[in-house]
Amino acid sequence: MSETLLDVKDLKVHYPVRTGGLVIGTYTPLKALDGVSFELKAGETLGVVGESGCGKSTLGRAVLQLLPATGGAVAWLGRALNDLDAKALKAERERMQIVFQDPLASLDPRMTAGDIIAEPLRNYRPHMSKAEMKAKVKDMMGRVGLHSTMINRYPHEFSGGQCQRIGIARAMILDPKLVVCDEPVSALDVSIRAQVVNLLMELQRAMNLAMIFISHDLSIVRHISHRVMVLYLGKTMEIAPRDALYAAPRHPYTQALLSAVPVPDPTIARARPRLALAGELPSPLNPPSGCVFRTRCPRATKVCAEVEPTRAQPGTGHDVWCHHWRESGLETKVAP
Amino acid sequence: MTQRILDISGLNVRFATEDGEVAAVSDVSLHVNKGECLGIVGESGCGKSQTFMAVMGLLAANGKTTGSARFGGIDLLKADERTLNTVRGNRLAMVFQDPMTSLTPHMRVGRQLTEVLERHRGMDAKAARAEAIAMMARVQIPEPERRFAMHPHELSGGLRQRIVLAMALLCGPELVIADEPTTALDVTVQALILDLMRELKEKHGTSFVLITHDLGVVAGLADRVAVMYAGRVVESAGVREIFAAPRHPYTKGLLACTPRLTDAPTAVLPTIPGQPPDLQKLPPGCSFHPRCAAVFDRCRAERPALAEGGTLNACFLNHTVAA
Numbered sequence: 163m164s165e166t167l168l169d170v171k172d173l174k175v176h177y178p179v180r181t182g183g184l185v186i187g188t189y190t191p192l193k194a195l196d197g198v199s200f201e202l203k204a205g206e207t208l209g210v211v212g213e214s215g216c217g218k219s220t221l222g223r224a225v226l227q228l229l230p231a232t233g234g235a236v237a238w239l240g241r242a243l244n245d246l247d248a249k250a251l252k253a254e255r256e257r258m259q260i261v262f263q264d265p266l267a268s269l270d271p272r273m274t275a276g277d278i279i280a281e282p283l284r285n286y287r288p289h290m291s292k293a294e295m296k297a298k299v300k301d302m303m304g305r306v307g308l309h310s311t312m313i314n315r316y317p318h319e320f321s322g323g324q325c326q327r328i329g330i331a332r333a334m335i336l337d338p339k340l341v342v343c344d345e346p347v348s349a350l351d352v353s354i355r356a357q358v359v360n361l362l363m364e365l366q367r368a369m370n371l372a373m374i375f376i377s378h379d380l381s382i383v384r385h386i387s388h389r390v391m392v393l394y395l396g397k398t399m400e401i402a403p404r405d406a407l408y409a410a411p412r413h414p415y416t417q418a419l420l421s422a423v424p425v426p427d428p429t430i431a432r433a434r435p436r437l438a439l440a441g442e443l444p445s446p447l448n449p450p451s452g453c454v455f456r457t458r459c460p461r462a463t464k465v466c467a468e469v470e471p472t473r474a475q476p477g478t479g480h481d482v483w484c485h486h487w488r489e490s491g492l493e494t495k496v497a498p
Numbered sequence: 499m500t501q502r503i504l505d506i507s508g509l510n511v512r513f514a515t516e517d518g519e520v521a522a523v524s525d526v527s528l529h530v531n532k533g534e535c536l537g538i539v540g541e542s543g544c545g546k547s548q549t550f551m552a553v554m555g556l557l558a559a560n561g562k563t564t565g566s567a568r569f570g571g572i573d574l575l576k577a578d579e580r581t582l583n584t585v586r587g588n589r590l591a592m593v594f595q596d597p598m599t600s601l602t603p604h605m606r607v608g609r610q611l612t613e614v615l616e617r618h619r620g621m622d623a624k625a626a627r628a629e630a631i632a633m634m635a636r637v638q639i640p641e642p643e644r645r646f647a648m649h650p651h652e653l654s655g656g657l658r659q660r661i662v663l664a665m666a667l668l669c670g671p672e673l674v675i676a677d678e679p680t681t682a683l684d685v686t687v688q689a690l691i692l693d694l695m696r697e698l699k700e701k702h703g704t705s706f707v708l709i710t711h712d713l714g715v716v717a718g719l720a721d722r723v724a725v726m727y728a729g730r731v732v733e734s735a736g737v738r739e740i741f742a743a744p745r746h747p748y749t750k751g752l753l754a755c756t757p758r759l760t761d762a763p764t765a766v767l768p769t770i771p772g773q774p775p776d777l778q779k780l781p782p783g784c785s786f787h788p789r790c791a792a793v794f795d796r797c798r799a800e801r802p803a804l805a806e807g808g809t810l811n812a813c814f815l816n817h818t819v820a821a
Binding site (some may be wrong): 201213214244287321322323351352353354355356359360363378380381382384385404408418419420421422423424425426427428429430431436439442443471477 | 541542631656684685686688689690693711712713714716718740741751753754757760763764765766768769770773774
C-alpha cells in the first residue's frame with residue numbers, strides 16, 4: 163500500500179473581478195476552481211482534462227500554493243500546506259515541482275542549460291560544491307536524453323523537444339515526490355511528443371513519482387494516467403480510474419469530450435456517433451444555477467436547473483456529479 | 499475524368515537568410531481535384547504551410563519560388579499582384595490557425611465580412627450586411643445579428659474561427675486552403691468546425707486543402723493525403739490506403755506514435771528517434787535516413803524519388819524496379 167502524498171479537499175480559487183461602476187465598482191467572484199477534492203498516492207498519475215477555462219491549470223498551481231486558495235485544504239504528507247509560513251513552505255516545495263507548457267518561455271534565455279538545471283540545487287543545496295553540482299547536472303541531462311556536451315548552450319539553441327527535456331531535468335533534479343505537468347507536450351510535434359511522454363513515464367517509474375498531468379489531449383491522458391478527473395467551469399464532473407472513465411463514462415460531458423476526440427482511422431472517424439454540445443461555454447462570472455453543465459447538456463431536465471448534483475458512485479473509486487448518470491449515454495467505442 | 503482545380507508542379511521555395519539559403523520546399527508536385535479534400539500532414543518545418551503560402555503569393559519578402567501552381571487557367575506563381583487580388587479571397591480563400599491574429603482587432607467582425615463582399619462582389623452596404631449575416635448563420639454562429647456588431651475580442655476562439663471560415667466562404671470559393679484550422683480550439687469546438695467543413699464539401703462541392711499535424715483530423719475529412727518531411731512529399735495516397743497500409747517509414751512512424759482511443763493502451767509509446775533535420779544542413783541521400791530504422795547504404799548516398807510502390811512514396815524499400 164503506497165502512502166497518500168496529497169489530500170486535496172474542497173479546494174476553491176476565486177478571483178474578485180470588478181463588474182460595472184467605474185468609480186465605486188462591485189466585485190463578483192470568478193470561480194476558477196470551486197470545490198475540487200482528490201487524493202494522490204506515490205507513483206500515481208492523475209490526469210486532469212477539460213476545455214480551456216475549466217480550471218485545470220488553476221488546480222495545478224493552487225495545489226503547489228503558487229496561487230492562494232480561497233477555501234478548502236491541501237494536505238501534503240498529512241500537513242496542511244495552506245497554513246505554512248513562507249519558510250516552511252519553501253522547505254516543503256523541495257519535493258514538489260512543475261513542468262510548464264511552453265518549453266522555451268519557461269526557460270530564462272540568458273542562462274545556459276546547465277545553469278537552468280542547477281538552479282534548484284543552488285536554492286536547496288547551498289553547500290554543494292561546484293564540481294558535485296556539475297556532475298549531478300550532467301547525470302540528469304543523460305537521464306532526460308540530453309547530451310552532456312550541451313551543458314553550456316542557451317535555450318534558443320535547442321529545439322522545442324529539447325527545451326522541454328531541460329524543463330523536465332530542472333523539475334527532477336531534487337528528486338521530487340510530486341510533479342505537476344501543465345500541458346507538457348501540447349506544444350511539441352507528434353514524433354517528439356511520444357518521446358517526451360515515454361520519458362515522463364520512465365522517470366515516474368524510476369522515482370516513484372506522483373504526477374498531476376494536465377492536458378486537453380484525451381488520448382495522451384489515457385496513455386499516461388492511472389486516474390482521470392474531468393473539470394468543467396471549475397467543478398469536478400467525474401473522476402474515475404482510467405479504464406472505467408474511458409470505457410464507461412457516466413457524465414454526459416465526459417461522453418461528449420470523448421466522442422469529439424479525432425481518431426486516426428478513416429473508417430471509425432466517419433462512422434462513429436458524436437454527442438454534440440449545444441451553445442457556448444457560459445461565463446464563469448455568471449455560472450448556470452444547479453448543475454453548471456446543464457446549459458449545454460443533451461440530458462438536462464428541470465431538476466438540473468434547480469438542484470446542484472451531489473456525488474454519485476457508479477463504481478469503486480468512480481465519482482460522478484450528474485442527476486442523470488444512470489441513463490445510458492452514448493456508446494463510446496474504446497478498447498478496454 | 500476528374501477535374502484538377504489546383505495543380506502544383508515542381509514547386510521550390512527558398513529563403514535567403516543571413517546564414518545562407520534555406521530550402522523550405524523542394525520539388526513538390528500536388529494537385530487537388532474538384533470537390534475533394536486533400537490533407538497535408540507533417541511536423542513543424544516540413545514545408546506544409548510554406549507550400550501553400552507560396553501558392554497564395556503570401557511568402558515573406560526573402561522567399562523565392564520556382565515551378566508552377568495552376569488554378570483555373572492562371573499560374574499563381576507568375577501572376578502579378580492585381581491578378582492575384584481578383585482570385586484570392588474570391589475563388590481561392592485561406593483559413594489560418596490563429597483566429598485572433600487573422601482578424602483585425604479594432605474592426606467589428608461584421609465590417610470585416612462586408613468589406614469582402616463590397617470589394618469582390620460590388621455589393622452595397624445593405625445587401626452586404628444581409629449576405630454576411632446569412633453566412634454567419636450558415637457557419638452556425640448563434641445570434642448572428644448581435645455578433646455582427648462585436649469586436650473579435652468579444653468572441654470565443656471557436657466563434658472567431660467560425661467568423662474566419664465565414665469570411666473565406668463569402669464569395670463562394672472553389673478552393674479553401676485551411677492551415678491548421680482547428681489546432682487552437684478545444685476538441686468539442688474542433689469537431690463542430692470539421693463537421694461544418696464536411697458539410698460544405700458534401701453539399702456545396704467546395705474543395706479543401708487541409709494542412710495539419712493531427713492525423714485524427716485528416717482521417718475524418720480528407721479524401722487523399724500527402725505526407726511531407728523536410729520540404730518534400732514523401733508519401734501520397736488515398737486516405738483509407740495511407741491509414742491501412744502506409745509504406746514510407748516516416749508515415750508508419752507517425753501513425754504508430756499517435757496513441758488512439760480505439761486501441762488498448764501500451765506501456766511504452768513507439769517513437770521516431772531523433773528530431774526533424776535543420777533545413778540548412780539536410781543530410782545527404784534520403785532526408786529521413788538518420789531517423790529511419792530500416793536504413794541501408796543506398797539511403798545515405800542517394801535520394802529516393804517519389805515513385806509508385808504500393809502508394810506513391812519516396813523509399814527504396816518499396817520501389818520494386820531498381821532505378
